[in-house]
Amino acid sequence: MSAVDRSAPAHEIRERFGFWKRSYAMLIKEFIQLRRDRVSFAMIVMLPVMQLLLFGYAINTTPHNLPSAVLLQEDSDLARSVLKAMENTAYFRFIYEVHDVDDFDNLLKSGKVLFGVEIPRGFERAVRRGDKPALLVAADATDPVAASAALGSLGMLVQTALAHDLYIGNPPEMPFEIRAHARYNPAANSSLNIVPGLVGTILTMTMLIFTALSVTREVERGTMEALLSMPIKPVEVMFGKIIPYVLVGFIQAFLIIGIGVLLFSVPLFGNVLLLALLSTLFIATNLSIGYTISTLVLNQLQAMQMSMMFFLPSILLSGFMFPFAGMPVWAQYVGECLPLTHYLRIVRAIMLKGATMQNLRYDTLALAALMLVAMTIAVTRFRRTLD
Amino acid sequence: MNAGNDIAIDVKGLTKSFGGREVVHDLSMQVKRGSIYGFLGPNGSGKTTTIRILCGLLTPDSGEGTCLGYDILKDADKIKRQVGYMTQRFSLYQDLSVRENLEFVARLYGLTDARGAARDMINRLGLSGREEQLAGELSGGWKQRLALGACTLPSPKLLLLDEPTAGVDPKARRDFWNEIHALAAEGLTVLVSTHYMDEAERCHEIAYIAYGHLLTRGTVEEVIAGSALTTYTVTGEDLNDLTGALTGKPGVDMVAPFGTSLHVSGRDVAALEASIAPWRDKSGLHWHKSAPSLEDVFIELMGRSKDNFQG
Numbered sequence: 207m208s209a210v211d212r213s214a215p216a217h218e219i220r221e222r223f224g225f226w227k228r229s230y231a232m233l234i235k236e237f238i239q240l241r242r243d244r245v246s247f248a249m250i251v252m253l254p255v256m257q258l259l260l261f262g263y264a265i266n267t268t269p270h271n272l273p274s275a276v277l278l279q280e281d282s283d284l285a286r287s288v289l290k291a292m293e294n295t296a297y298f299r300f301i302y303e304v305h306d307v308d309d310f311d312n313l314l315k316s317g318k319v320l321f322g323v324e325i326p327r328g329f330e331r332a333v334r335r336g337d338k339p340a341l342l343v344a345a346d347a348t349d350p351v352a353a354s355a356a357l358g359s360l361g362m363l364v365q366t367a368l369a370h371d372l373y374i375g376n377p378p379e380m381p382f383e384i385r386a387h388a389r390y391n392p393a394a395n396s397s398l399n400i401v402p403g404l405v406g407t408i409l410t411m412t413m414l415i416f417t418a419l420s421v422t423r424e425v426e427r428g429t430m431e432a433l434l435s436m437p438i439k440p441v442e443v444m445f446g447k448i449i450p451y452v453l454v455g456f457i458q459a460f461l462i463i464g465i466g467v468l469l470f471s472v473p474l475f476g477n478v479l480l481l482a483l484l485s486t487l488f489i490a491t492n493l494s495i496g497y498t499i500s501t502l503v504l505n506q507l508q509a510m511q512m513s514m515m516f517f518l519p520s521i522l523l524s525g526f527m528f529p530f531a532g533m534p535v536w537a538q539y540v541g542e543c544l545p546l547t548h549y550l551r552i553v554r555a556i557m558l559k560g561a562t563m564q565n566l567r568y569d570t571l572a573l574a575a576l577m578l579v580a581m582t583i584a585v586t587r588f589r590r591t592l593d
Numbered sequence: 594m595n596a597g598n599d600i601a602i603d604v605k606g607l608t609k610s611f612g613g614r615e616v617v618h619d620l621s622m623q624v625k626r627g628s629i630y631g632f633l634g635p636n637g638s639g640k641t642t643t644i645r646i647l648c649g650l651l652t653p654d655s656g657e658g659t660c661l662g663y664d665i666l667k668d669a670d671k672i673k674r675q676v677g678y679m680t681q682r683f684s685l686y687q688d689l690s691v692r693e694n695l696e697f698v699a700r701l702y703g704l705t706d707a708r709g710a711a712r713d714m715i716n717r718l719g720l721s722g723r724e725e726q727l728a729g730e731l732s733g734g735w736k737q738r739l740a741l742g743a744c745t746l747p748s749p750k751l752l753l754l755d756e757p758t759a760g761v762d763p764k765a766r767r768d769f770w771n772e773i774h775a776l777a778a779e780g781l782t783v784l785v786s787t788h789y790m791d792e793a794e795r796c797h798e799i800a801y802i803a804y805g806h807l808l809t810r811g812t813v814e815e816v817i818a819g820s821a822l823t824t825y826t827v828t829g830e831d832l833n834d835l836t837g838a839l840t841g842k843p844g845v846d847m848v849a850p851f852g853t854s855l856h857v858s859g860r861d862v863a864a865l866e867a868s869i870a871p872w873r874d875k876s877g878l879h880w881h882k883s884a885p886s887l888e889d890v891f892i893e894l895m896g897r898s899k900d901n902f903q904g
Contacts, residue, residue: 432684435648437673592650
């Protein structure tokens, strides 16, 4: 052990092909490192697979079976035929039947249905008399893409509805008309849909990354060891790390909404305070999820990668880029687990529809529940020791 | 268990493994209150792991004990309040200033006047005028002083210092040790790990650990006396050849070059002297018998423990 063994002959160094040898050395090293980095490796496989599956199976730009409500003021055979015909187009799926106008409006406002059909009192009699009554179809046009195809199908509807109704026959003239009303966004202006959506998307991305890096950064810089040796509890670390960014997120939301209102003339019909309150909840939820990520990963690169893995489905399955109602049921369930889904409903409903807390109870509760779940995981996962 | 008031650390049978590799094996130690206890051993010998177990950062696989009278397994939170732990790697926030770092620590421990406490510490450390400098921009020596200041800020009863002077110049090291002695004089117990023999000699008591096993402990004199090592110092020419010739000979446990001289040591005096006899009268070589240095003792311990525990 006292001296280095010098018995081996010195190795020769040759300058030929130096460029290739050095490049090769680098290449070998990169491959070894890549193989050891499990998360990067997972990312290489998961990202394309996830994208393909989501775009292939979950995303549908001409959505069918859209949730609809009917305000039934007359329960006649003709009314039933019309509703049946609408369902037969495969665009509409009636999940609510109400008899009160307020209930009808609230269903649309809260986003529980995308369409509402109003069958007026005395509809069948008016048709028989040849009065050509109007059948009102109200569409939630905050997402113009989701509504347009379904609205387009209404033109042919009168004939098909009557073809099956032998009682009235097949008259040469239209016995009634269907009047479509695109609520909240009559001009189908896409910026009205996109700007509120961007508030949620941008907040998701920035908030996640801020806190996803916070714990790993302390571990990487070596400050975590000192922090753990001091009398501070995991919950205290978490609150201390989350609260400053709530303010950051709030400023961000204020900026985006301000620009949207001033430059893109996006209306803000609802209560500003309610929007601020629920935005704060959404910001805190994302920060908690980011923080949870940072307790699960080993370094900052992994934290970024995991944030990406969370961000991607958030954009695709939340209803930001593609209509939520058009997705298959399993994808909708996944979407319900993403905070962005709920916030998009909230922010669109408050800004464009003037919704109140009453309309948004479900989404608010969902956000709060997601936040609590994330915080619980984070606090239990936070390593109090270096074991 | 002996919870006597004059014992700060009292642990028995600590064992800790990482991934099937035993890093600390059946380690027992007692540290008196107000003493400076030196913790020595080669890299990877389990010093850091032991220190981390003592301050609750790691849970031992087995073993028990108390730290400041608190159970190391159950009362980690109480221990943390009264222990200052200085990590091997600089662990203050590099992007915070000297003052901000100290105020952070003061607030975390709940000092009533965090600003005042930080200001007093800045003065004590001699960092006045530099309090707004970022901690990351300080020189190595100042970083260590600041880290020590941060540890002592909440008035702990026990300091755990993990190689506090690694990579620090001799002057800063001496200042650092003067500070440690001053703190011990105030009644603080200090457990300090180090590689430097001169630092080991400044401790009241030392323990030597290798491959997770505590090999020897006591005062410096006790450790040297306990080694029963005989050392010959050789000066002269062609010492490299002599090193090769003596290594592995019966009775020669260790051959170590020291500048222009060579230390040849062994536990079995008769065998050692028999082995070196052919070279004793060689011209150009000067032999004399000397007391082993602490370093000789440790290197010999290390070589022996390697044979015992590493197969």
